[in-house]
Amino acid sequence: MTKEITPRLAHLAAINAIKIARADKFALSLQEQIDELRASELTPHQMAHELNERGYRTPRGHYWTYKSVQDVCARLDAITKTAVDTANATDATACF
Numbered sequence: 001m002t003k004e005i006t007p008r009l010a011h012l013a014a015i016n017a018i019k020i021a022r023a024d025k026f027a028l029s030l031q032e033q034i035d036e037l038r039a040s041e042l043t044p045h046q047m048a049h050e051l052n053e054r055g056y057r058t059p060r061g062h063y064w065t066y067k068s069v070q071d072v073c074a075r076l077d078a079i080t081k082t083a084v085d086t087a088n089a090t091d092a093t094a095c096f
Contacts, residue, residue: 026059027075034069034076044069 003009027034033056037047048064058068 023059023075024079027072027079030056030072031076034073038073044073 030051033051033054034047037050042050044066047069048066051064051069056064058064062068
């Protein structure tokens with residue numbers, strides 16, 4: 001049984017896509033700082049402290065917590081994995 005796509009469902013899907021795009025954009029804006037902190041082998045708690053000390057805030061203007069650091073790191077990892085998978089798929093199809 002397939003679900004009928006109503007205008008309401010389409011609207012909600014569009015809103016969700018916008019939220020995901022905004023979150024991805026925010027995460028990418030912090031990628032250099034996050035990469036630097038990861039290279040320093042800091043824990044998420046230490047990374048949160050350092051981001052707060054540097055004056056960075058979460059998208060909602062809150063202080064960073066270990067969980068918000070973990071979330072942005074996971075998002076960056078997912079973005080990177082998607083980019084690598086896309087590049088690999090493109091390379092694989094180029095062979096044919």
